[in-house]
Amino acid sequence: MDVVFETSTGRYFTIEIGFFDTVLEIKEKVQKYQGYPVPTQKLVFQGQELADDRDTEHYNILQNSRIHLALAADAADGKLPESGDGRARITVAVSTPTSRRQLTLEADAADTVARLKERVRDLSGVPPNRFVLFHGGVELQDHRRLADYVVADHSRMNLVMRPSLGAKKLRLLLLPKHGAKTIPVEVNASDNVSELRKEVQRLHGVLNFDLPPEGYFFIYKQNAMEEDKSFRWHDVRPGDTIEIFHASVKDSP
Incomplete structure (x- = not known):
């Protein structure tokens, strides 16, 4: 989460x-x-x-x-290291879906997102028009500067591949509850996760499987999914399993 x-x-x-x-x-x-x-x-x-x-x-x-x-005062001043010309230098880590390792890149806070994507291409070989970068849950636009998105030193970004033209629907497995049988579903990679909730309600009317009466949310790879974000943003792949998780929360002591 x-x-x-x-x-x-x-x-x-x-x-x-x-x-x-x-x-x-x-x-x-x-x-x-x-x-x-x-x-x-x-x-x-x-x-x-x-x-x-x-x-x-x-x-x-x-x-x-x-x-x-x-x-502490010595850590909160927000100062970034500077290059020789006085520009703020930052180091960012980019997580890629095709590798467990992160790409570590140096950039200027005044650099555009497009320039950073070119550096990603140099290290990963992925063309800039084939991926998008996310920082803090926000998709970075090529023409904007890193500073516009408050990208600071040691920030972390996620690289998400764009779908190829004519891409097929994602075939996923839905797990209603622990120990239950999985249910196959199809979604578009560009759909928001909220569309899956509609499909769950439709399938529930047909298959009559158990749903938590107090409400539920979706879990993917042990993390809660954001329903206003797309499956592509979550890096969901064909054949992956999404769990339905009970939404009730214990009262605070």
Whole structure:
């Protein structure tokens, strides 16, 4: 699931975390993707400072929850390293769907997205017109500058391949509940995940399988799916399984 962080300087960024990550693991991800050392971080959610040994379930942290990130003064100044001509230099990590490894690239904050995509092509061999880049859940437009999207040093991006012309529908497997039989479904890669909910309701009327009465959401590779984002954005592939997860949440202590 994605969680939004806000620093004391008013900067926002989004990081994907696990459902049962500890607070310490979350801080480690903030350090990995944003460069803020763990010892300088203090995380506050709903007015409460989070203890390192507690997890997201304990604090009822959910998809799109907003966490305040308080930083020591030496880490919160937001300064970026500069190149010889005074331009801000940043390092970004790009995750690709075809490889487990990340591409690490250097760029100027004033560079356009198109220029960054050319560097990605140089390292991966993928033509720029065959992929799009996402940062913080937002698709980056080629003509915009990295600074327009608040791409900072050690930011993380996702590379998502564009479908080829005439691409067939995605054939997926839907798992209504643990231990149940999977149900084959077809979707368009460009469809938002919300379209799957409509298909689930249609199939439920035909097959009469169990659905959680309190509501549900979709899980893909152990992460909650954002229904206003496409299957392509989630990098869903043919033959993948999507689970229906019970939406009820325990009351906070």
